[in-house]
Amino acid sequence: MIFKDIAFEKNALYEHIIDDLLEQKYSVIDTFFNHQEVALLQNSLQQVYENDKFKKAAIGNRTNEEIDKTIRGDFIYWIDEQKRSPAEDMFFTKVNNLIDYLNRTCFLGILQKEFHYAVYPTGTFYKRHLDTFQNDDRRKLSIVCYLNDEDWTVEDGGQLTIYMPYGESETAIDLLPKAGRMVIFESQELEHEVKPVNAPERWSITGWLKTR
Ligand code: OGA
Ligand code: MN
Secondary structure, X not given: OOOOOOOOOOOHHHHHHHHHHHHHOEEEEOOOOOHXXXXXXXXXXXXXXXOOOOEEOOEEEOOEEEOXXXXXXXXXXEOOHHHOOHXXXXXXXXXXXHHHHHHHHHOOOOOEEEEEEEEEEOOXXXXXXXXXXXXXXXXXXXXXXXXXXXXXXXXXXXXXXXXEEEOOEEEEEEEOOOOOOXXXXXXXXXXXXXXOXXXXXXXXXXXXEEXX
């Protein structure tokens, strides 16, 4: 009789992400969401937008926050996983599959997650920072998924710049917020920023995978 280990089947994409994370603390996946999935998520964001649900993003965590436009200028809306739209359902299914895989292969112990939509109007940015709070170190991995058009250019700005420590100095890695692209990085390790946006708007879903 043949037994197949159905409990654990290797997934090339997830293995690639894990290798990147181990090697450089971040990974960029250009096709995490396909065109159709991006369109669904763009629609979902648009709905939230039309219902006027976006709020000026603050700095600090939800119990201790303050608004400072000289640090960040985006507008956000926290997604309620319990009341998810079909697009958000697709989103969380994909993210949950990744989390399951990470937990099984890397023993990361991800037990919680939180995601919000983010809109950066023209001229806004998010100054260099680390995704951790003084009183909360549960954020382990940051995930950003971009919901812009395919033809976003360098002139449109809004690059995610990741600062990689490199001996005594550092290297800045500029990533364009292109449609379907997902960036995942170690929240407590890599400083990063969002460069000023020149296009009418920059759309994304950002979130964190957290330990208990
Ligand atoms: C953040 C953040 C990066 C991006 O929301 O903390 O760093 O590319 N976002 O939107
Ligand atoms: Mn950040």
